[in-house]
Amino acid sequence: MRYTKLLLFFIFLLFIKQQTVLASELDSAFIEHFAKDYLTRQFPSTGDEKIRISVARLDPRIVIKPCNTPLIAKTPKKNNARTINVKISCSDSVPWKIYLSAKIEITKAVLIAKRTISQGDRLDESNIELAYIPINHIRGDKLTDTKFVFGAKAKRRIGQGKTIRKNLICLICKGDIVTIIASSKNFSIKTRGIALSSGNINEQIRVKNSRSNKIITPRVKAINQVIIHL
Incomplete structure (x- = not known):
């Protein structure tokens, strides 16, 4: 009975030792995921932009040594290219580093x-x-x-x-019939006109007043509406 307990105890110790060794061992999938996770934090998506990141596969011939310290990921400080290199390094007593290529697509x-x-x-x-x-x-x-x-x-x-x-x-195109709004603090009046140039919201265009035949430069307010502040 005592022998059996000792045997189980040694098996338990062996199991713990193997788990520790495995925890310090790295493979290409882990390194690739580590690099992608780092880049995702460096290039976060926003409300009107989405970032797509793809990390190149490591050469299967590369032997990845164990690392008992936290891995460090870095990219060049100045980088505007769509292809970027990520350096993964280990600062153990025998340090090592690996470079991975990644593509950053911003939409x-x-x-x-x-x-x-x-x-x-x-x-x-x-x-x-x-x-x-x-x-x-x-x-x-x-x-x-x-x-x-x-x-x-x-x-x-x-x-x-x-x-x-x-x-x-x-929003208003040349030749469109428009409503001209002349506005001040105390009053506003409306009349008709013909657009002599094209424009979009808040842009100034040339308009001919159909009543007076004068050329004015109001701003586009809405579809077929322009406004001029007196």
Whole structure:
């Protein structure tokens, strides 16, 4: 009975020793996950941006030595490239380091055409939507808020999947009949006019007053509405 207890005790000690050894052993999957977790903290996603991180697989021929101290991950201080190198190091008495390559893809939420939009078409929920696009594929002014876009007209054809940019649309387009609002602290009056140039919300455009034939430069207030402060 005593012999059996001693045998079980030694087996228990052996089991503990093996667990400790295994805890200090590392494999390629752990290193890759460690690098990705580090990059995820360095490049967090935001409300209008998403970050996609992919870490390259380690060469299976690389032998990863045990490490009894916490691993350290670092990236270059100045780095704007989409491909980045991550250094994983161990500061044991016999230190070692491994470099992994990773790709960082940043996508931004922008409005795109659901389908092809013809010149003169009004923009609404039927033909535009919010989508995440790689920032290196985005050109020009990026529009993200539907309240500044819904009701605007396309100046020219916009292909399916293309981003909606300011220079492609006009809330008021040249030739549109508009309501002119002349406003002051004490009163406001309305009259009609013809847009002589195109513009979007809060932009100044040239308008001809239909009653006086004068040319004024009010700001775009809404669809077919301009305002001038007296």
